Amino acid sequence: MQVQKMHGERLEAALRESFAQQLALCDVLEEIADSLPNALSHQRCLRAAQVIGPLLRSAHQAEEATLFPRILAAHPDGRTVVEQLRLEHLEDECFAEEVQYELQLLGCRQPLLAPEATGYMLRGFFECLRRHVRHEHELMTSLPQAAAR
Ligand SMILES: [Fe+2]
Numbered sequence: 001m002q003v004q005k006m007h008g009e010r011l012e013a014a015l016r017e018s019f020a021q022q023l024a025l026c027d028v029l030e031e032i033a034d035s036l037p038n039a040l041s042h043q044r045c046l047r048a049a050q051v052i053g054p055l056l057r058s059a060h061q062a063e064e065a066t067l068f069p070r071i072l073a074a075h076p077d078g079r080t081v082v083e084q085l086r087l088e089h090l091e092d093e094c095f096a097e098e099v100q101y102e103l104q105l106l107g108c109r110q111p112l113l114a115p116e117a118t119g120y121m122l123r124g125f126f127e128c129l130r131r132h133v134r135h136e137h138e139l140m141t142s143l144p145q146a147a148a149r
Helices: 002-035 041-074 080-105 115-142
Strands: none
Touching: 002 041, 002 080, 002 115, 041 080, 041 115, 080 115
16 A cells, blocks of 8 residues: 555656646746747757757656546546547647757747747747646646555
8 A cells, every 4th residue: 555655646746746847848838939039049949959859758658647547547537538539649749840940940040930920939838738747737736546556
């Protein structure tokens, strides 16, 4: 029983860490969007371009392993909720590739898009991701811990 409890706590800590990383990425992308076009840090664009794909993929893996089983076990509409979250993960990963591409070009001072269009794209991405993470966080805190086993 104690081992299961510790295991559950570790999984929850991993999940919280993955939420925190996604929200930190959103903050960086917002700072980039706010700094367009004149106060832009090209280094920051290149760093964000490097981490965005791996960060999202590892967050999605953590959620698949820890959050989704709990939703399936404890949420009255679990299958539908998990299907919707998986769809959002796919959409975010596709969108992230576009964002990554533009950040890379920006970092190399060869942007494809006008600054307004880049800002619009970045805001679309991080606002959507923040909403998604907020929803998952609510699910994590509202479902009974016992179902995580
Ligand atoms: Fe997610």
